[in-house]
Structures are given as structure tokens and as C-alpha cells.
Amino acid sequence: xxxxxxxxxxxxxxxxxxxxxxxxxxxxxxxxxxxxxxxxxxxxxxxxxxxxxxxxxxxxxxxxxxxxxxxxxxxxxxxxxxxxxxxxxxxxxxxxxxxxxxxxxxxxxxxxxxxxxxxxxxxxxxxxxxxxxxxxxxxxxxxxxxxxxxxxxxxxxxxxxxxxxxxxxxxxxxxxxxxxxxxxxxxxxxxxxxxxxxxxxxxxxxxxxxxxxxxxxxxxxxxxxxxxxxxxxxxxxxxxxxxxxxxxxxxxxxxxxxxxxxxxxxxxxxxxxxxxxxxxxxxxxxxxxxxxxxxxxxxxxxxxxxxxxxxxxxxxxxxxxxxxxxxxxxxxxxxxxxxxxxxxxxxxxxxxxxxxxxxxxxxxxxxxxxxxxxxxxxxxxxxxxxxxxxxxxxxxxxxxxxxxxxxxxxxxxxxxxxxxxxxxxxxxxxxxxxxxxxxxxxxxxxxxxxxxxxxxxxxxxxxxxxxxxxxxxx
Amino acid sequence: xxxxxxxxxxxxxxxxxxxxxxxxxxxxxxxxxxxxxxxxxxxxxxxxxxxxxxxxxxxxxxxxxxxxxxxxxxxxxxxxxxxxxxxxxxxxxxxxxxxxxxxxxxxxxxxxxxxxxxxxxxxxxxxxxxxxxxxxxxxxxxxxxxxxxxxxxxxxxxxxxxxxxxxxxxxxxxxxxxxxxxxxxxxxxxxxxxxxxxxxxxxxxxxxxxxxxxxxxxxxxxxxxxxxxxxxxxxxxxxxxxxxxxxxxxxxxxxxxxxxxxxxxxxxxxxxxxxxxxxxxxxxxxxxxxxxxxxxxxxxxxxxxxxxxxxxxxxxxxxxxxxxxxxxxxxxxxxxxxxxxxxxxxxxxxxxxxxxxxxxxxxxxxxxxxxxxxxxxxxxxxxxxxxxxxxxxxxxxxxxxx
Numbered sequence: 001x002x003x004x005x006x007x008x009x010x011x012x013x014x015x016x017x018x019x020x021x022x023x024x025x026x027x028x029x030x031x032x033x034x035x036x037x038x039x040x041x042x043x044x045x046x047x048x049x050x051x052x053x054x055x056x057x058x059x060x061x062x063x064x065x066x067x068x069x070x071x072x073x074x075x076x077x078x079x080x081x082x083x084x085x086x087x088x089x090x091x092x093x094x095x096x097x098x099x100x101x102x103x104x105x106x107x108x109x110x111x112x113x114x115x116x117x118x119x120x121x122x123x124x125x126x127x128x129x130x131x132x133x134x135x136x137x138x139x140x141x142x143x144x145x146x147x148x149x150x151x152x153x154x155x156x157x158x159x160x161x162x163x164x165x166x167x168x169x170x171x172x173x174x175x176x177x178x179x180x181x182x183x184x185x186x187x188x189x190x191x192x193x194x195x196x197x198x199x200x201x202x203x204x205x206x207x208x209x210x211x212x213x214x215x216x217x218x219x220x221x222x223x224x225x226x227x228x229x230x231x232x233x234x235x236x237x238x239x240x241x242x243x244x245x246x247x248x249x250x251x252x253x254x255x256x257x258x259x260x261x262x263x264x265x266x267x268x269x270x271x272x273x274x275x276x277x278x279x280x281x282x283x284x285x286x287x288x289x290x291x292x293x294x295x296x297x298x299x300x301x302x303x304x305x306x307x308x309x310x311x312x313x314x315x316x317x318x319x320x321x322x323x324x325x326x327x328x329x330x331x332x333x334x335x336x337x338x339x340x341x342x343x344x345x346x347x348x349x350x351x352x353x354x355x356x357x358x359x360x361x362x363x364x365x366x367x368x369x370x371x372x373x374x375x376x377x378x379x380x381x382x383x384x385x386x387x388x389x390x391x392x393x394x395x396x397x398x399x400x401x402x403x404x405x406x407x408x409x410x411x412x413x414x415x416x417x418x419x420x421x422x423x424x425x426x427x428x429x430x431x432x433x434x435x436x437x438x439x440x441x442x443x444x445x446x447x448x449x450x451x452x453x454x455x456x457x458x459x460x461x462x463x464x465x466x467x468x469x470x471x472x473x474x
Numbered sequence: 475x476x477x478x479x480x481x482x483x484x485x486x487x488x489x490x491x492x493x494x495x496x497x498x499x500x501x502x503x504x505x506x507x508x509x510x511x512x513x514x515x516x517x518x519x520x521x522x523x524x525x526x527x528x529x530x531x532x533x534x535x536x537x538x539x540x541x542x543x544x545x546x547x548x549x550x551x552x553x554x555x556x557x558x559x560x561x562x563x564x565x566x567x568x569x570x571x572x573x574x575x576x577x578x579x580x581x582x583x584x585x586x587x588x589x590x591x592x593x594x595x596x597x598x599x600x601x602x603x604x605x606x607x608x609x610x611x612x613x614x615x616x617x618x619x620x621x622x623x624x625x626x627x628x629x630x631x632x633x634x635x636x637x638x639x640x641x642x643x644x645x646x647x648x649x650x651x652x653x654x655x656x657x658x659x660x661x662x663x664x665x666x667x668x669x670x671x672x673x674x675x676x677x678x679x680x681x682x683x684x685x686x687x688x689x690x691x692x693x694x695x696x697x698x699x700x701x702x703x704x705x706x707x708x709x710x711x712x713x714x715x716x717x718x719x720x721x722x723x724x725x726x727x728x729x730x731x732x733x734x735x736x737x738x739x740x741x742x743x744x745x746x747x748x749x750x751x752x753x754x755x756x757x758x759x760x761x762x763x764x765x766x767x768x769x770x771x772x773x774x775x776x777x778x779x780x781x782x783x784x785x786x787x788x789x790x791x792x793x794x795x796x797x798x799x800x801x802x803x804x805x806x807x808x809x810x811x812x813x814x815x816x817x818x819x820x821x822x823x824x825x826x827x828x829x830x831x832x833x834x835x836x837x838x839x840x841x842x843x844x845x846x847x848x849x850x851x852x853x854x855x856x857x858x859x860x861x862x863x864x865x866x867x868x869x870x871x872x873x874x875x876x
Contacts, residue, residue, distance in 0.1 A: 059498050059523035059524065059526060059527055061526075062526045062527045063526035063527065216492075238494075239494055239497075239527055242490070242492035242493075242494045242527075242529040243529035245490055245492060245529070246490045246492070246529040246530045249490050250488070250490075250530070261732040262732075264731070264732050264733060265732035265733040265763050265764075368491075371491055371508075372490070375490075378554055383731070383732075447678065447679050448674065448678045448679060448757075458487070458488060459488060459530075459531045460531075461531070462531075463531065463534065463639065465674055465675065465678075465679060465681065466674065467674055467675075467678040467679045468679055469679060
């Protein structure tokens with residue numbers, strides 16, 4: 001169970017017993033480090049960051065904290081412990097022993113799934129690489145870097161699967177993962193949301209709260225896979241992913257706290273006055289929420305999908321918490337409600353559940369996002385401020401699926417192109433909104449100090465005080 | 475009585491409901507509903523396997539409770555945040571050492587027992603260490619605050635707790651047990667000292683706290699006597715080890731909501747909690763705006779602890795009113811005289827529901843201050859006897875005298 005750190009590549013998969021695989025990964029390692037140095041956090045190679053490193057995959061060794069230089073972080077290959085006699089738990093292979101090798105007929109599908117997941121990991125590091133220069137505190141800077149090194153490790157996790165189970169194709173995919181670049185016109189990352197910019201910390205927190213939560217649900221669905229190495233890899237990644245969600249949820253919560261404090265003490269809800277005080281007014285936060293929520297919703301794909309159906313039937317990708325659900329795990333006859341647009345009305349129709357698995361995973365994600373929004377809303381509530389954050393309608397600002405060609409208001413009304421053009425500035429961040437948020441982004445890097453627009457956290461990392469020196473500069 | 479039982483609880487205000495703890499728990503002691511993640515007290519075996527994987531720190535709470543009376547799952551499901559440990563009288567009654575209870579009761583007798591904490595006060599941790607299991611602190615510094623010529627020797631002593639969990643809020647006390655035994659061969663009684671540093675430590679980033687200690691050389695009647703604990707503390711050298719218990723006190727706490735104001739009245743070493751609160755506000759800068767007003771009495775300027783640093787604070791940050799009672803050639807001035815002089819501002823603060831009032835120092839000042847408030851009220855058509863119980867009930871008036 002413990003991780004062998006004496007190896008060039010720390011791992012708990014007995015890498016040294018498979019020399020071919022070991023050599024292939026040791027060949028990929030310097031290419032990865034080159035990528036990190038070129039595209040990882042900007043101008044930080046000598047900073048010592050208080051990072052969490054797994055020293056074993058059992059709970060006790062899970063979180064070892066120390067100051068390390070990021071290029072020296074021990075990226076490696078960690079799989080959750082194997083489950084004895086694990087079976088394929090859904091689809092037409094239900095009840096068969098889980099596969100330890102890739103079944104030939106699913107090889108290209110599984111490779112595509114793994115590459116698509118793997119591509120998001122370096123993409124987010126690239127999207128966030130300049131944020132260290134404008135961090136609101138050392139605490140936040142440390143959290144950013146923790147997220148970054150763990151996304152890097154998630155790339156390792158996926159590349160391990162590609163190398164170990166997909167031969168030469170897998171190795172080529174591993175190299176391509178280091179060659180694509182977020183936002184590059186010629187060689188972009190695979191998914192649209194991962195080519196968007198993360199230009200400021202508000203975007204970063206929204207991204208980790210909303211988009212990393214898509215990661216959580218995708219990983220959770222893959223953790224159910226009948227392909228056991230993928231399942232074990234994803235289970236361990238999920239434990240790391242939780243920290244990213246925390247960074248986002250608490251980050252926005254602290255921004256709301258700071259704004260609400262300013263509103264309460266100055267008895268105003270006038271965005272202009274609040275902006276003049278250097279805090280982010282709540283309607284602007286709502287606009288950012290609308291943006292990130294709608295863009296991320298597209299990542300789940302079309303509501304009705306035959307691909308999703310075959311992933312399920314073939315036992316490759318399950319539902320969220322598949323094994324905790326009490327049905328036949330085959331979905332031969334089950335139905336699921338999906339929205340449909342008739343004229344200018346949005347109605348709900350029942351379709352075969354098997355074809356609606358994208359929508360189902362999206363709904364699980366929506367519920368989870370809503371839980372976080374409810375917790376954010378406790379902040380203004382506690383300070384006696386009537387504002388509440390709400391999630392826009394599922395059809396709002398979508399590019400993919402049944403709403404892709406339509407305009408839908410946040411309240412869920414199908415509207416004309418003209419009305420959209422007229423109103424969208426009230427719903428999505430405008431260039432002025434973004435410029436204002438950008439104007440607040442100055443670097444605060446003194447222990448215990450926080451930028452004016454964000455409240456300090458109520459607790460430090462690993463029980464350290466909030467003013468701990470989370471990042472040391474040399 | 476000192477039998478401390480601790481219940482493992484998850485802070486719903488920090489938890490992000492990621493399910494990691496429930497997934498990790500080897501004995502299935504953690505469960506959840508649509509609102510909260512909670513710990514089944516009867517199942518949790520304190521193995522702490524859930525602690526390192528928790529991404530938020532929300533999991534890491536161990537609350538003292540009365541034996542056999544844990545918070546039920548229903549209670550935990552209903553929380554938006556953890557309750558203040560002091561909200562359970564049973565909990566403190568069973569875990570607060572007898573000596574501490576006796577001292578607290580004497581210190582707050584002037585207002586009929588402790589007033590409730592301000593509603594926006596941070597949740598204090600209490601009774602983490604008792605005499606059976608004290609925490610060892612290291613002396614990081616010991617400086618004389620009073621002038622060389624002054625008759626009183628008041629010291630600023632900094633204790634460092636290293637990496638051990640010992641959270642403190644402004645207004646809380648720690649207990650010191652002097653080593654050795656009395657003439658009867660019994661261990662010395664515990665002494666309580668109010669911390670003079672804010673919650674993030676005397677030096678931010680270091681897990682330490684400051685005390686303001688006056689070397690006792692005579693008793694209240696002026697009879698020569700060597701205070702056991704104060705002399706022990708005042709003689710400590712850098713690097714010495716001290717046995718500490720606590721933290722104690724869940725009431726004499728500062729408000730934390732924006733716009734809340736403080737009116738602080740103290741003499742001598744009663745300035746310790748006032749310094750802590752003032753320093754907290756200074757470090758929070760504009761984050762907890764609200765006015766600060768201080769009435770501070772001493773015999774002469776040289777005997778007034780923290781006189782220099784106080785004078786350096788900007789006038790628009792804190793409104794300072796000194797009263798000296800032994801300046802040759804000048805009439806005796808007491809804090810109550812200053813309160814009367816500033817009656818307009820004092821009256822306004824007595825009636826501001828966001829202003830919290832703290833009184834700390836020698837028992838003798840209590841009566842004078844009470845009279846001064848009565849006069850201020852009378853002058854403005856109010857009734858102190860009606861107002862005082864209301865202030866107390868709302869946690870706006872706190873007394874700690876000795």
C-alpha cells in the first residue's frame with residue numbers, strides 16, 4: 001500500500017517489476033517536467049510551497065505536509081487499493097469479474113475516454129499559470145499551487161493507464177497530452193471550457209467550484225468502470241479533487257463575506273459605491289456564476305446521447321454512485337425526464353434512461369452545485385442582507401444539446417435573438433465587469449495579509465494559523 | 475469533575491460535503507443527510523483516519539461534553555455552524571477545574587455572574603487542558619513594561635506553545651500552576667491570567683500568547699506579601715518551561731461583526747484583554763470597522779502598561795482617555811471622572827446596540843464606574859438601573875475584576 005519513493009517515479013503499482021513500462025514512463029518524465037517548466041505556474045520555480053504530498057494511499061499517509069519547490073514535487077502513480085473479487089457492476093457484463101486488461105472491442109473507446117479526461121488536467125494548469133502573480137494572499141497562493149501540482153499528478157495517473165494498457169497508441173497519446181495547449185488556435189485542448197481563459201481569481205474560484213465539480217462527477221462515473229485500473233485510479237483522484245472544490249467554494253464564500261461586511265457596515269447595496277470601496281458587488285458575482293455554470297454544463301454533452309448509452313451498456317462508465325443505486329443496473333426499461341423545446345415552450349419528456357445518462361450526470365452535478373450555493377447564501381442571510389444567489393435555468397447560455405441553438409433567459413424563458421442581445425449584459429459578465437475585477441487583482445504576499453476584496457479564511461491549512469508562511473520566496 | 479469527555483464533530487460552516495470522510499471511515503461512524511455530514515458518537519472510535527484526507531479541516535473538532543450526553547444526530551443535522559461549547563452548561567460544569575470556577579465566579583460577581591458572549595463572538599475553545607494534563611509552554615520573552623523608577627513591576631511575558639493545539643481568543647484566560655507546594659505541602663492553586671495578545675498570536679504566524687503580569691509584593695490591605703505565581707512568572711527567563719491549563723472563559727469575548735464598537739475601561743493589568751482586543755482590531759484593519767474608546771487608569775504614567783505603544787495608535791482608530799491618580803501637584807483623577815467628562819459620547823455608546831462594554835481591573839473600580847454610568851444616564855434622562863440588566867442580557871456589558 002505504501003508508495004515507493006526510492007524509485008525515480010514514486011508509485012504503488014510495483015513499477016520496477018515491469019521494466020518496459022518503467023522505461024517508457026521514465027522517458028515521458030523529462031518531457032513532463034519540460035512541460036511543467038514551460039507551462040506550469042509562472043516564475044515560481046524557486047518558491048517553497050507548503051504542499052500536501054501523499055506518502056501512502058491509506059488515510060494515515062494521505063496528507064504529508066511540507067515546504068517543497070514545485071519542480072521537486074514527487075509526481076507519481078497512485079492507485080486506490082484493489083477491491084477483492086471486484087465485478088463489473090452495471091451494463092451487459094454485469095456480474096462478470098472486473099477487467100484487469102482492456103477488452104479488445106472497447107480499446108479505442110476507453111482510450112478516447114481516458115485521453116479526454118487526461119487532457120483537462122494539464123489544460124487547467126495552463127489556464128491558471130499566471131494567477132500566482134496576482135494572488136490575494138499567501139494562503140490562496142498555496143492553495144492554487146496545491147491544485148496545480150495535483151492536476152499535474154492527475155495527468156500522470158491518466159498517462160500511466162495509457163502507457164500500461166494501450167501500447168504504442170497510448171504512448172503517442174501521452175506525448176500529445178503534453179503538446180496541446182489551452183487556447184492555442186492550432187493545437188487546442190479537447191474540450192471548449194478548457195480553452196477559456198482563467199484571467200483572475202474570481203474566475204479561478206468559480207472554475208474550481210463549478211468546473212472541477214464536473215471533474216468530480218466524471219471521475220466518480222469512471223470510478224464505477226468495469227476496467228479496474230481506471231476505477232482504482234479515479235477513486236484516488238477523487239480524494240484529491242475534493243480539495244479543489246474546497247478552494248473554490250470557500251474562495252467565493254470569502255468574497256461574499258467581504259462584500260456583505262462592506263454592505264452591512266456602510267448600509268448600502270449600490271454596486272458603484274461597493275466597487276469604489278474595492279469589493280466585488282454581489283450582482284457581478286452572480287454574473288460570473290451564470291457564466292461558469294452554463295459553460296461547464298456543456299461539458300456533459302447532449303441530453304440524449306447514444307455514446308453515453310453504449311459506454312454504460314459496455315460497462316465502461318457508470319452513473320454517479322452506481323453501486324449505491326437500488327435498480328437493475330442495466331436500464332433496459334427505465335425512463336428519465338429530459339427537457340425539450342416545443343415552439344417557445346420548454347416541456348419535460350420521459351425518454352429511455354439509457355440514452356439520458358449525460359443528462360442524469362448533469363442533474364447530479366446541478367444538485368451538488370446547488371448545495372454549495374445554499375451554503376454561500378447563508379453568508380448574506382447571517383448579515384441581514386436580502387440578496388440570494390440562484391442558479392440560472394439549465395437552458396441558459398448553452399452551446400451544446402437541445403438549447404444550443406436557442407436563447408433562454410436565466411428564469412427559463414425562450415427568448416428572441418433581439419431580446420438576448422438586449423439583455424445578456426445583465427446576465428453575463430461584460431467587458432467592463434471583467435475589467436473591474438481585473439483592476440482589483442494586485443499581489444498580496446505577506447503572511448496573514450489579505451487583499452481587500454476577500455475575507456481571510458476561518459481556518460488555516462493543516463491546522464496552521466492563517467498567517468502561516470504558506471509560501472516562502474528565496 | 476475534571477473528567478473531560480470529547481465528542482468528534484464536523485463543522486458544517488466549513489465542510490463542503492465532499493463525502494471523503496464518510497468514504498474513509500473504517501467503522502462507518504460518519505453519515506449525512508441533504509444538509510450536513512455528522513458523526514455517530516457511539517460508533518466513532520477516535521481513530522482519526524478521517525482527519526488527514528479532509529480537504530477543509532472541518533472534520534477536526536473535538537468538543538468537551540458531559541459524559542453520556544453527546545450531541546444527537548438530529549442536533550448535528552440541524553446545525554449551520556458548531557454551537558459555542560459554552561452553550562452547554564453541562565459541558566463546562568463537568569470540565570472546568572474547581573479553582574477556575576471559583577476565580578471566575580469571584581471576577582464576575584459584580585454583575586451577578588458572567589454575561590452571555592456577544593452574538594457575533596468567535597466560538598471559543600475551552601478546557602482543552604487541565605491540571606492532570608497541562609500543556610508545556612516555553613517563555614519566548616519577558617519584558618518590564620513599567621518605568622525603572624516606578625514602584626510597580628509589570629511585565630509583558632510571551633509564552634510559546636510550539637506546534638500544540640491551544641487556541642485563544644481575546645478576553646479568554648489561561649491558568650498557570652506555579653511549581654512546588656505551599657507551606658502545608660499541598661500543590662499551589664491555579665492562577666488565571668487574561669491573555670494580552672490577539673487570537674493569531676502575539677507575533678502573527680507564531681503560536682504564542684502574551685500575558686500582562688504585575689509582581690505582587692503586598693496584599694490588598696498593603697501588607698507585605700510575596701505573590702507566589704506572579705513572582706514565579708516575573709522571574710522567568712527566555713527558554714524556561716511553564717505548565718499551562720485552559721483556555722478558560724466563554725463570555726468576556728469581543729464582537730466580530732462589522733460596525734461593532736468597543737468601550738473599554740481598565741486599570742493596571744486589567745489592560746491585558748483590552749490590549750488583545752485593540753490589537754485584534756488593529757490587525758483586522760477595516761475588516762471589523764467600528765469605534766474603539768478606552769478609559770485607562772493608573773497611579774502615574776510610568777506605571778501604565780503599554781503607555782508608549784498606545785500613544786502611537788492613530789486618534790481616529792482609538793479614542794484614549796487616561797486617568798492618573800498620583801501625579802504630584804495634580805488632583806487625583808480616576809476612570810470614572812473621565813467617563814463623566816465624556817458623558818455625551820458615553821451615553822451615545824450605551825445606547826448603540828453595536829457597542830460592547832468591557833470593564834477589567836481592581837475590584838475597587840467597579841463601584842466608581844457604576845456610579846459614573848448612573849450619572850451619565852441621569853444627565854441624559856435615562857435610567858442606569860433599567861439599562862444595566864438589558865446590557866448584560868444582550869452580552870454588551872462584561873465585568874472581570876479581582
